[in-house]
Structure formats: C-alpha cells, structure tokens
Amino acid sequence: xIVLTQSPGTLSLSPGERATLSxxxxxxxxxxxxxxxxxxxxxxxxxxxxxASSRATGIPDTFSGSGSGTDFTLTISRLAPEDFAVYYxxxxxxxxxxxxxxxxxxxx
Amino acid sequence: xxxxxxxxxGLVQSGGSLRLxxxxxxxxxxxxxxxxxxxxxxxxLGCVSGISGSGGSTYYADSVKxxxxxxxxxxxxxxxxxxxxxxxxxxxxxxxxxxxxxxxSRSYLFDYWGxxxxxxxxx
Numbered sequence: 331x332i333v334l335t336q337s338p339g340t341l342s343l344s345p346g347e348r349a350t351l352s353x354x355x356x357x358x359x360x361x362x363x364x365x366x367x368x369x370x371x372x373x374x375x376x377x378x379x380x381x382a383s384s385r386a387t388g389i390p391d392t393f394s395g396s397g398s399g400t401d402f403t404l405t406i407s408r409l410a411p412e413d414f415a416v417y418y419x420x421x422x423x424x425x426x427x428x429x430x431x432x433x434x435x436x437x438x
Numbered sequence: 439x440x441x442x443x444x445x446x447x448g449l450v451q452s453g454g455s456l457r458l459x460x461x462x463x464x465x466x467x468x469x470x471x472x473x474x475x476x477x478x479x480x481x482x483l484g485c486v487s488g489i490s491g492s493g494g495s496t497y498y499a500d501s502v503k504x505x506x507x508x509x510x511x512x513x514x515x516x517x518x519x520x521x522x523x524x525x526x527x528x529x530x531x532x533x534x535x536x537x538x539x540x541x542x543s544r545s546y547l548f549d550y551w552g553x554x555x556x557x558x559x560x561x
Contacts, residue, residue, distance in 0.1 A: 363540065365547055374442070374551040375483075375533065386549070418483055422545040426499065431482040 332356055332421050336430035342438040349406040351433045353419035358399045360423035366395055366404045369432075370415040378417075379404060409435075440464040440550040442534045447555030454524050458555060460517040460534030467515040468492070471537035473546055474508065474519045476530035477554070487519060488537060488546060502528075526561045 333356040343349055353364065362382040369375040377386040379395035382402055392407045406413055414437050419430040446458040458474070473488040487508040488497040496508055507520040517534055532555055535548040 360543055361540075363543060363545065363547070367548075372553065374553045375535075375548075376551070377547075377549050380538075380547055380549075420483070420548070422540055422547045423543050425544045426497070427485050427546045427548075429483040429485075 331426055332359065332424055332428050334419050334421060334428055334430035336417075336419060336433045338433060339431075340434045340436060342436050343409055344438045345409050345411055347409050349404075349409055349413070349435055351404040351406075351417055351435070353397075353402040353404070353430050355400040355402075355421060359402075359421045362398050363421060363423035364395075364397065364402045365420045365422065366393075367418045367420065368413075368415050369418065370412075375418070406435075411437075440536065442536065442550060442552035444532065444534050444552045444555040447532065447557045449558045449560060450524055452524060452526060452559055452561045454559070455520070455522045456524065456557060458519040458521070458532055458534075458557070460552060462515045462517065462534075462536070465536070467510075468512045471539040471546065472510060472517045473497075473535045473537050473548065474517075475533045475535050475548065475551075476528075477533070478527070478530040481530075485546065486532070489517070490539075521557070524557075524559045526559050529557060529559045531556050 337352045364382045366379040367375045383395045443461045474486045489508045505523045509518045534552040536550040538547040
C-alpha cells in the first residue's frame, strides 16, 4: 500500500500569513488521485481538494492544491482564524485508500 | 444537504462487541458506496471498511477482517458496522463517510463525513 508522509507535523503561523503543507507518497499516485481534508475538533472532516488541485464544493479560493507523482502541496494563501485545524492528505490512486498522519496548523 | 449521523459508540471490554449505526439523509443512499473510517489516538485516519450501494460487495482492512462486518439497510438509509472480538487497538473515533468510488483504481474518495462516534475498548 502507498504510505503518505506529511510535513511538517505542526506548523505555527499567524492569521493573514501563507501556509504551505507537504504530502509525499512512497510511490507515484496514479492519476494524481490525491485529496486533502480539514478537521477541526468535534467537527466532521471536510473534503477540501481532490484530484490534487480541484477544489471541492464550497471551498474558498484561498485553498489551492498542486503536485503530481509523489509530491503534493496544499497552500492556504491567507490564513483565516477558522483555518487553524488538522489537515490530512489521502490517496485514492490505488487500493487500499491511505491517509497521511496529518499536519496540525496552529496559531502562533 | 448531505447529513451523516453516527451512533452506537461507547466503552466496551476487550473481547466484547458493539454495533455502530449511521443515519444518512440528503442524497439517494442506494446510489453510493459507503465507508467507515477511524481515527485512533496518536495515529492518522484509516479506512476500516466499505460497502457497495447494493450491499453485494464489501471491503475490509486487514486489521479488522474476520472481526468486523459492514452492512446497510437501504430501506432505512442506514449503514452499520458490527464489531466483534474488540481489542484495545480498535479504540478510535469512527466516522461514517460517503464515497466517490473510482473504478480505475478501485479506491475511495470520501466526499462527506459524519462527526463520528467514540469507541473505547478497555483491556
């Protein structure tokens, strides 16, 4: 199965700053079938990005995804207070689907 | 609006059993593969099980194969996870998720999730 490694484990930034989160796969992700999710405490995880770069319904354009092969990036252009959360990447290019261990984005 | 509401979690002793339920609304339930995903303490997310829209095809992670059974009642728009022979390592928040199934990769994209139900297995 494909192992996804996210970095950094924790990212400390201030509102208004730009966040860059990384997801590296142990082998190439077929079709760029890579998704990003956001989770805040007590809430349902929310799909942000699919197909490496397509925003899900209702996701603001401050969120963008890029990458292919084994290296993928989630960028949040200007951090809003509600963006401080845990972010997970997930590949669905092969079975079984697998997730990264998460990046915690915290307020500096 | 898509809504998924899990229930049935709780505290159970090692070796015990539990049944989780997920009530779905806001979409045509029978048209979708559904899945259970868990978040264990200190670990990331992991797909536990999935079931086709008709219920005729299922998937299980190796860690739960032979112990967990996924099922669905399309007349009630409800997904279930029957968990037997529970172990301490099954302790997690269990999420119900709607799946976008990809035929070419035979894999899952999870587009809507519930808030989860906590299962704690005491040893």
